[in-house]
Amino acid sequence: MASVNRHVLPGFSLALGYTVFYLSVLVLIPILALFLKAASLSFDEFVAAVWTQRARAAYLLTFGAAFAAAFINLFLGLLLAWVLSRYSFFGKKFIDSLIDLPLALPTAVAGLVFASLYVQKGWLGQYLVPLGIYGAYSRFAIVLVLVFVGLPFVVRTVQPVLEDLDPECEEAAASLGATRWQTFLDVILPSITPALITGFALAFARGIGEYGSVVFVSGNMPYKTEIAPILIVARLEEFAYGEATAIAVVLLVISFAMLVVINLLERWTMRHER
Amino acid sequence: MSVDVVAERPRTVPQAVARRAQEDPLWLRVTLIVAALAVIGILVIVPVANVFVEALREGLGTYFANLFGDPDTRHAVLLTLTVVPIALVANTVFGIAAAWTIARFRFPGRTLLTALIDLPFSVSPVVAGLMFVLIFGLQGYLGPFLRRDGYAVMPYLIALVAVVVAVVSFLLLRPVGRKARQGLWGRTWIVLPLLAVTVFAVVLLPQLYLEVWPRNESLKIIFATPGLVLATAFVTFPFVARELIPTMEALGADEELAAVSLGASGWQMFRDVTIPNIKWGLAYGIILCNARAMGEFGAVYVVSGHIAGQTDTMPLRIEKLFQEYNLPGAFAVASVLTLLALVTLVAKIQLERRVPSTAKLFREETHERPQ
Numbered sequence: 001m002a003s004v005n006r007h008v009l010p011g012f013s014l015a016l017g018y019t020v021f022y023l024s025v026l027v028l029i030p031i032l033a034l035f036l037k038a039a040s041l042s043f044d045e046f047v048a049a050v051w052t053q054r055a056r057a058a059y060l061l062t063f064g065a066a067f068a069a070a071f072i073n074l075f076l077g078l079l080l081a082w083v084l085s086r087y088s089f090f091g092k093k094f095i096d097s098l099i100d101l102p103l104a105l106p107t108a109v110a111g112l113v114f115a116s117l118y119v120q121k122g123w124l125g126q127y128l129v130p131l132g133i134y135g136a137y138s139r140f141a142i143v144l145v146l147v148f149v150g151l152p153f154v155v156r157t158v159q160p161v162l163e164d165l166d167p168e169c170e171e172a173a174a175s176l177g178a179t180r181w182q183t184f185l186d187v188i189l190p191s192i193t194p195a196l197i198t199g200f201a202l203a204f205a206r207g208i209g210e211y212g213s214v215v216f217v218s219g220n221m222p223y224k225t226e227i228a229p230i231l232i233v234a235r236l237e238e239f240a241y242g243e244a245t246a247i248a249v250v251l252l253v254i255s256f257a258m259l260v261v262i263n264l265l266e267r268w269t270m271r272h273e274r
Numbered sequence: 275m276s277v278d279v280v281a282e283r284p285r286t287v288p289q290a291v292a293r294r295a296q297e298d299p300l301w302l303r304v305t306l307i308v309a310a311l312a313v314i315g316i317l318v319i320v321p322v323a324n325v326f327v328e329a330l331r332e333g334l335g336t337y338f339a340n341l342f343g344d345p346d347t348r349h350a351v352l353l354t355l356t357v358v359p360i361a362l363v364a365n366t367v368f369g370i371a372a373a374w375t376i377a378r379f380r381f382p383g384r385t386l387l388t389a390l391i392d393l394p395f396s397v398s399p400v401v402a403g404l405m406f407v408l409i410f411g412l413q414g415y416l417g418p419f420l421r422r423d424g425y426a427v428m429p430y431l432i433a434l435v436a437v438v439v440a441v442v443s444f445l446l447l448r449p450v451g452r453k454a455r456q457g458l459w460g461r462t463w464i465v466l467p468l469l470a471v472t473v474f475a476v477v478l479l480p481q482l483y484l485e486v487w488p489r490n491e492s493l494k495i496i497f498a499t500p501g502l503v504l505a506t507a508f509v510t511f512p513f514v515a516r517e518l519i520p521t522m523e524a525l526g527a528d529e530e531l532a533a534v535s536l537g538a539s540g541w542q543m544f545r546d547v548t549i550p551n552i553k554w555g556l557a558y559g560i561i562l563c564n565a566r567a568m569g570e571f572g573a574v575y576v577v578s579g580h581i582a583g584q585t586d587t588m589p590l591r592i593e594k595l596f597q598e599y600n601l602p603g604a605f606a607v608a609s610v611l612t613l614l615a616l617v618t619l620v621a622k623i624q625l626e627r628r629v630p631s632t633a634k635l636f637r638e639e640t641h642e643r644p645q
Binding site for chain 1: 402408504571
């Protein structure tokens, strides 16, 4: 639709040139520098930096917490998307717009608030801490704040699919004698599965890289509550640039793999929609 | 065609039945709504309320004292207000250029370019900051040079910027029609190199001759404002472009083609046709970009070096106050950023009302085409 002869509309070479230039200076060259620096390490050094016990604990926590948070978000997101697309109630628009708040709220603010809410004297901590639930300075705290940060993703991928779902499928299921629960499991769920997985992957990817909020709530104790980005910063502060770079490369490669997976999933979703 | 389909439905399936099939029992509806309200309440509303209550706990007087009385906090606000606009302008210009390229033309590598624009979203902010430290830091690739005689690059850099501005204005301002391009306008490939060399020389030579820039002095990028700008620009890189590409694709090129065929120059077409068409999409992208830039923490944390009163932006200031157990101070700064987030949300909703969301536009088109 928009394919236009380059000789008719002006500015192709100018715009392309500037785009590629700015992209290279700001994104490609820095990424290249990271890989160059990592390549300057010998293989043994690289492994020694990447595969220490502390680093392994950090990866495990990063991926574990991000996975747990994304998994919880799968259910919370489905619930919110369902309620927002199917029911009408007082204050629905308000709730709908609040879903995006975690994207607009600076992560440092989120971290600060969650750290103060769940400590013993905090608004929620005063009830939870006596029950033995520590929502601050623990692994649970990391999951909690990642749930907050990743909340919008599942909702925003599932909501439009639910709204577009053809009512006739549900009518057909109902007229064939399916209960509401059967209709949900066998008719609705299969058609929103791709969107659910995409939302999950987006929330997971976001959780892996998250730093600003986690640094406030985790307490940053090595082996216990130290996620990979915090470990990178710790190595940097010891001026161990090589080790920091090695860990960063591991994180980056995994993030890129996630990006590829998300793109494939989105393509899959698109095909399902048609 | 689609109208017919809609009109047919009541005849085949009564509307009441259709609605009943999609309706859940009352108890389920109430339970789910209450659960959803509880989730939003605990995860979003309580934290936001908590920010303002904590910030105002000791009264308005202390609140403003916390916000404006502390020189370091004041400086953090000013620094954020310097860094963010620069990054914003850079990314907006890039966003427009990228959207123009990708939405208006087909060329080899277009898909790759589109994918590369999204790349910064998948890079952890800390890793992004580390990249710039590796290039510009003292142990980095350019670090030793920058430390020895960093300002030596400035005359060349400025001359280069001047060349780019000159070439861009030449390309944009010349008329498009073949007839109008007579004399110098027509001979682009002679004029452009000459223009570039002349501008470069004119800008460079006086700077070198007058020794405008200090010699043998280090230029700080990491642990200084330029590093903060770079890190912020990296992290907020895709926002404007991502918003503009679908907007421009949905609009189509017809109006621009009309403008050009009527003899508008590139700049006239851009100013009078493109910008008015994309302005709301552009505003939307800029608002999202701004919110992220103001709140960026991880990338900025790595490149700033945390020198209080010098390289602390607002989010970094929050962290420092938090570490110093100055919670009222931290919450005072946080309340400003929260207010900004709320304003962003309101603006976003207003804009979504103005532009029927691009995704919807897309969907309508794909639905109607095959019929």
